Amino acid sequence: MWSHWFDGLARNRQLIRYDERGYGLSDWTSAGTSVEDWIADLDAVADAIGLDRFPLLGVSQGGAVALAYAALRPERISRLILAGAYGKGRLVRAADDMERDAAAVDMDVARVGWLTQDRSFLRFFASQFQADAPPEQWDEFVALQRQTTSTENGVRFLEALARIDVSDLAHRVRCPTLIIHSRGDQRVPVAEATELASLVPDNRLVLLDSRNHLLTASEPAWPVFVHHVNSFLAE
Known part of the structure; x- marks a missing residue:
């Protein structure tokens, strides 16, 4: 599910990625879920590798952390890319009762799915990330979630990310920023991208012809995404 991202982004450059606290090969017992925690983690990764200044890509929920980091560590970030952020x-x-109800239902479905490991709930959650993928790919998404974090962490992070708000930091971003988003994104509406574009000072907004929140390797939007990222980083 992620291999085409790594291959595409690492071509002709060094790509550094890390597992967030609570996920993958990182410590699953580090339970902090504040923006300050996540910024400190990114600082620790950059310091350990010896990076002084670098371009930063934030995908989906990582976009909020990347935005905050670029705003609070302007000396470290040369360019910022926000994808599906x-x-x-x-x-x-x-913004209204219907949206609040929808958000609450979304959280309940995800929470029940995580707590019961019920495939039907988790499949619905997965379908929001890759709306145009075949059902077997949703099952791969579910299997990956089960392998890479605990139920407790999954629920805790979902709740924290539903309540995150870094929009007040957007005006402090000083580096060139590429905001790239699927027009029909089923997980994060395209309105979030246009709002970010109205807040970040020096940005370029690119909308992709896709309904997927996480782009798949086979869809036409994927090479378009890679082209825009390469062009932006080459400037």
């Missing part, structure tokens, strides 16, 4: 979590950005 948002400044406000779903519970924060809900």
